[in-house]
Amino acid sequence: MVYLLPKILVAGGALMSLLATLGLPRWRNGAFWVALVLLLAAGVDAAVLWQAEGNLSLLVAGSMIADPFSSLVDLLVVAAGVSSLLLSWNGDRYGPEFPALVAVAVLGMMMVAEAGNLIWLFLGVEVLSLPLYVLAASERTALGGEAGLKYLLLGAFSSGILLFGMALLYGATGTTLFVRYPNLPLGTGFGLYGVGFLLVLVGLGFKVAMVPFHMWVPDVYEGSPTPVTNLMAFGTKVGAAAAILRLVAYGFYPQAQWWSPLIGYLAVLTMIVGNLLALPQRDLKRLLAYSGIGHAGFLLVGIAAHNFLGSMAAVFYLVPYGLAAIGAFALIRLVEGNGEGVQLDDLEGLAYAHPWAAALFIVVMLSLAGIPLTAGFIGKFYLLQAALVANQTGLAVGLVVGTLVGLAAYLRPLQRMFARSRSERVQAFRWSWAGGAVLVVAACGTLFLGVYPSPMMHIVDQSANFFWLR
Amino acid sequence: MLWALLLVPLGMSGVLWILPKAAAKAAATIGALAEVAVWAAVLVRAPHRLALVWNWIPEWGIRFHLGVDGLSLFLLGLSAVLTWAAVFVSPAERGRTYFFWLLLLEFATMGLFLALNLFVFYLFWEAILIPIFFLLSAAPRPQARAAALKWLIMNLVGSLFMLVGIVAVAVIHAEVTGRYTFEIAALAGTPWPAGSVGWLLTAFLIAFAIKAPLWPLHGWMPEAYSEAPAPVTALLAGVLSKAGIFGLLRVLLPLFGPALVPLRMGLLVWAAVDLVYGALVALRQKDTKLVAAYASMSHLGMIALGVFSLTRAGILGATFQMVAHGLMVGGLFILLGWLEEATGTRELGRLGGLSRHLPRLAAYFQFFALAVLGLPGLPGFVGEYLIVQGLVAGAVGFAVVAVIVLVVAAWYMLRLFQGTMQGPPPTAPAPGRDLGPRQLAFVLPMAGLILLLGVWPASITSRAAPTLYRAVGLVGHAAVGTGIGKGGMR
Numbered sequence: 001m002v003y004l005l006p007k008i009l010v011a012g013g014a015l016m017s018l019l020a021t022l023g024l025p026r027w028r029n030g031a032f033w034v035a036l037v038l039l040l041a042a043g044v045d046a047a048v049l050w051q052a053e054g055n056l057s058l059l060v061a062g063s064m065i066a067d068p069f070s071s072l073v074d075l076l077v078v079a080a081g082v083s084s085l086l087l088s089w090n091g092d093r094y095g096p097e098f099p100a101l102v103a104v105a106v107l108g109m110m111m112v113a114e115a116g117n118l119i120w121l122f123l124g125v126e127v128l129s130l131p132l133y134v135l136a137a138s139e140r141t142a143l144g145g146e147a148g149l150k151y152l153l154l155g156a157f158s159s160g161i162l163l164f165g166m167a168l169l170y171g172a173t174g175t176t177l178f179v180r181y182p183n184l185p186l187g188t189g190f191g192l193y194g195v196g197f198l199l200v201l202v203g204l205g206f207k208v209a210m211v212p213f214h215m216w217v218p219d220v221y222e223g224s225p226t227p228v229t230n231l232m233a234f235g236t237k238v239g240a241a242a243a244i245l246r247l248v249a250y251g252f253y254p255q256a257q258w259w260s261p262l263i264g265y266l267a268v269l270t271m272i273v274g275n276l277l278a279l280p281q282r283d284l285k286r287l288l289a290y291s292g293i294g295h296a297g298f299l300l301v302g303i304a305a306h307n308f309l310g311s312m313a314a315v316f317y318l319v320p321y322g323l324a325a326i327g328a329f330a331l332i333r334l335v336e337g338n339g340e341g342v343q344l345d346d347l348e349g350l351a352y353a354h355p356w357a358a359a360l361f362i363v364v365m366l367s368l369a370g371i372p373l374t375a376g377f378i379g380k381f382y383l384l385q386a387a388l389v390a391n392q393t394g395l396a397v398g399l400v401v402g403t404l405v406g407l408a409a410y411l412r413p414l415q416r417m418f419a420r421s422r423s424e425r426v427q428a429f430r431w432s433w434a435g436g437a438v439l440v441v442a443a444c445g446t447l448f449l450g451v452y453p454s455p456m457m458h459i460v461d462q463s464a465n466f467f468w469l470r
Numbered sequence: 471m472l473w474a475l476l477l478v479p480l481g482m483s484g485v486l487w488i489l490p491k492a493a494a495k496a497a498a499t500i501g502a503l504a505e506v507a508v509w510a511a512v513l514v515r516a517p518h519r520l521a522l523v524w525n526w527i528p529e530w531g532i533r534f535h536l537g538v539d540g541l542s543l544f545l546l547g548l549s550a551v552l553t554w555a556a557v558f559v560s561p562a563e564r565g566r567t568y569f570f571w572l573l574l575l576e577f578a579t580m581g582l583f584l585a586l587n588l589f590v591f592y593l594f595w596e597a598i599l600i601p602i603f604f605l606l607s608a609a610p611r612p613q614a615r616a617a618a619l620k621w622l623i624m625n626l627v628g629s630l631f632m633l634v635g636i637v638a639v640a641v642i643h644a645e646v647t648g649r650y651t652f653e654i655a656a657l658a659g660t661p662w663p664a665g666s667v668g669w670l671l672t673a674f675l676i677a678f679a680i681k682a683p684l685w686p687l688h689g690w691m692p693e694a695y696s697e698a699p700a701p702v703t704a705l706l707a708g709v710l711s712k713a714g715i716f717g718l719l720r721v722l723l724p725l726f727g728p729a730l731v732p733l734r735m736g737l738l739v740w741a742a743v744d745l746v747y748g749a750l751v752a753l754r755q756k757d758t759k760l761v762a763a764y765a766s767m768s769h770l771g772m773i774a775l776g777v778f779s780l781t782r783a784g785i786l787g788a789t790f791q792m793v794a795h796g797l798m799v800g801g802l803f804i805l806l807g808w809l810e811e812a813t814g815t816r817e818l819g820r821l822g823g824l825s826r827h828l829p830r831l832a833a834y835f836q837f838f839a840l841a842v843l844g845l846p847g848l849p850g851f852v853g854e855y856l857i858v859q860g861l862v863a864g865a866v867g868f869a870v871v872a873v874i875v876l877v878v879a880a881w882y883m884l885r886l887f888q889g890t891m892q893g894p895p896p897t898a899p900a901p902g903r904d905l906g907p908r909q910l911a912f913v914l915p916m917a918g919l920i921l922l923l924g925v926w927p928a929s930i931t932s933r934a935a936p937t938l939y940r941a942v943g944l945v946g947h948a949a950v951g952t953g954i955g956k957g958g959m960r
Binding site for chain 1: 487526527528529530567589592593594596597599600603604607608610615618619622623626627630631633634637638640641
């Protein structure tokens with residue numbers, strides 16, 4: 001019961017913020033504040049639980065795995081939800097139900113990461129996706145409608161694949177409790193069991209934006225309102241990556257000899273394709289979408305390495321990526337003002353007009369590019385060690401090539417800021433406390449992690465100790 | 471003490487943002503001067519062992535380990551002095567951001583030269599790229615943005631493969647000895663498996679060669695040098711190009727010294743090609759700045775020859791020449807910047823006969839040009855002499871090449887001087903003002919320093935030599951029986 005408290009708080013946040021939109025028409029921001037406070041409370045509770053938890057324990061017949069890993073993921077997705085709420089500040093245009101839907105999506109992300117049972121995993125994926133379909137179209141623009149519809153169709157498609165894979169797994173094993181799979185006499189071969197696993201992987205690959213299941217990402221990211229894109233880019237990725245990590249590390253580790261190379265190849269492909277396609281983008285949100293694809297590849301490197309260091313590196317990498325993503329989306333939110341979307345040209349002159357905003361943005365973009373003294377570098381270094389300790393030189397070289405390919409994509413927006421002319425957007429630039437706070441926290445966190453990563457590494461060390469990897 | 475070397479520029483770059491905009495240059499000058507003073511204090515205490523260790527990321531065995539030895543001591547000084555010079559000669563109108571990046575660049579180079587841990591080394595190695603990238607991006611011409619991207623991407627190509635090399639070195643070392651560490655001193659004696667030493671070596675070598683730059687990895691150089699403002703070019707050619715050679719000495723020789731011996735001939739040929747190529751291209755350039763740029767590249771080939779001779783004399787010469795060349799070529803680029811300011815052009819074809827209008831500039835220009843071409847009595851000669859001595863002891867053929875190129879060097883430097891200062895009067899618009907007192911306040915100390923090094927080279931060599939040989943692995947277990955010669959040095 002204690003363990004459920006963060007989820008209860010988030011679910012309560014969703015319900016109460018819905019009530020607030022109904023019952024208190026005068027208190028305009030009521031729904032926002034209720035959801036924000038309850039999400040923050042859930043985050044605090046998850047942090048307390050993280051400290052309290054020892055080894056893993058199975059709840060609800062193994063559906064939920066209560067361990068520090070779940071609590072850490074809870075913390076991260078709460079951070080994603082809180083940052084999205086803050087970025088929607090003063091956003092009447094997103095509709096009154098926005099905070100409630102964000103809270104529901106966060107709940108789904110929490111469920112995905114703790115699932116030890118395929119059914120619970122599927123439920124989590126759906127709870128996380130359904131609100132996002134609505135949120136993507138919440139602004140009622142043509143692009144938003146396209147984004148919502150595209151996301152819905154492809155999401156339904158991927159859910160179908162996921163469910164089909166789960167059915168095959170159930171057929172092969174007779175149980176949906178995937179934590180039991182390693183104990184079953186399945187051998188290390190392929191068979192029905194392998195097909196089922198592959199389909200589940202594909203279904204989750206859609207969510208984490210793994211190549212070749214990434215086609216929906218750019219359009220959906222571009223069309224959705226910025227706070228929603230932020231939630232997708234950070235929250236969904238954290239949830240899906242955590243689910244894949246949990247699935248392969250708990251349910252399928254005896255079969256590592258064939259899925260580890262497979263994920264490795266997909267990781268290299270994802271890193272290179274994502275970063276390569278980020279290069280020609282002119283829209284900052286599309287650029288971040290492709291960058292998100294590339295970073296999904298980096299996360300998969302840690303999973304493919306399949307050692308203790310690799311799982312820690314993958315979990316660690318979620319933090320720098322998340323901080324950088326919310327920082328970048330905060331800047332987009334600040335620059336776009338009442339409009340939608342930011343072209344690279346819109347950044348012209350920002351460095352002279354608003355040097356602080358530019359400086360903070362430089363920090364988060366350099367982190368995405370993986371430059372030293374930012375968190376992104378520590379994350380890449382972590383992954384590189386994992387790949388080389390696993391003796392997978394190809395993975396290490398792929399990681400480096402992926403990084404190289406993406407460099408120019410992250411640097412061109414920075415260069416635009418130093419142009420002498422000033423775009424209209426920059427002239428109309430206004431700080432908002434919420435967006436500014438997110439940007440400052442993201443950039444400071446990025447720098448802190450880059451300069452002094454030890455505490456975070458300790459946390460990750462405690463959270464990702466999947467015992468058989470030791 | 472070593473903290474101060476890092477914190478003074480870093481702290482000052484932060485202070486710039488608190489002070490009013492107009493005070494940016496004054497504050498940056500004070501910061502750079504304070505850094506020179508801190509370095510002077512380090513120099514005085516240098517006979518004592520100066521080191522700084524902080525257990526930074528214990529999970530990975532990474533220590534924030536800084537130290538000063540014969541190799542780094544004078545490069546730190548070079549960086550401090552040239553940064554001061556760059557700040558001092560930059561007009562205040564360049565704005566706060568410009569001075570901020572200059573100080574941050576100083577922070578990064580200081581960190582690089584101090585690093586004794588591979589992780590720390592890499593950290594600052596990449597940190598150097600960022601200030602230059604933004605300094606170039608903010609330069610007025612649109613081509614500068616392309617130059618900035620080229621600079622960053624070419625350098626990162628090298629350094630990211632070096633990153634793989636660094637992690638691989640640590641992992642292999644851990645497999646051999648059971649200890650996971652990034653300390654250069656600890657990694658130095660590792661018996662590398664025969665299968666991996668080749669590509670490890672290549673990963674490091676390419677990164678260092680791109681930064682220097684050595685032919686054929688110099689693609690970023692012409693654009694970056696010509697697009698950057700003159701003080702930034704001075705830093706690029708004076709300090710940052712030394713980072714590549716410094717990497718060879720700090721990392722490559724200690725880690726892979728014995729493995730380098732069989733490759734020595736190939737490496738020498740490579741450096742010689744760079745030496746000749748740079749000199750010949752410098753002869754053909756029509757842009758004053760590019761003459762100096764390719765001349766600098768040729769000189770780096772000379773320094774690399776000294777390193778690859780794998781003799782004590784050659785390496786001591788390379789260390790001396792790094793400092794001397796930094797001061798000389800840095801000063802030369804700043805003078806060329808003033809020349810461009812006064813005449814509005816860099817084309818050799820449109821310049822000429824300026825010594826009549828700009829006598830003081832011409833005089834100092836001649837001094838720096840003569841220093842760069844290696845006139846005896848000036849430090850360029852000392853460094854080249856030591857390098858040639860090392861080559862004579864090790865590989866006489868390359869000594870002949872080096873001496874022949876010295877003649878070509880005299881040719882291109884005198885061509886540059888004659889083309890601008892002597893001969894028929896210019897077709898370009900009338901030149902502006904000659905050097906004023908403010909500029910003399912820069913050029914006199916620089917010229918004095920160069921003259922001092924020329925007549926008293928032992929000021930560097932005697933302090934550098936003892937710890938230098940140990941730092942680069944010429945003394946101690948790594949060097950035993952590897953055929954590393956003394957090159958006529960005790």
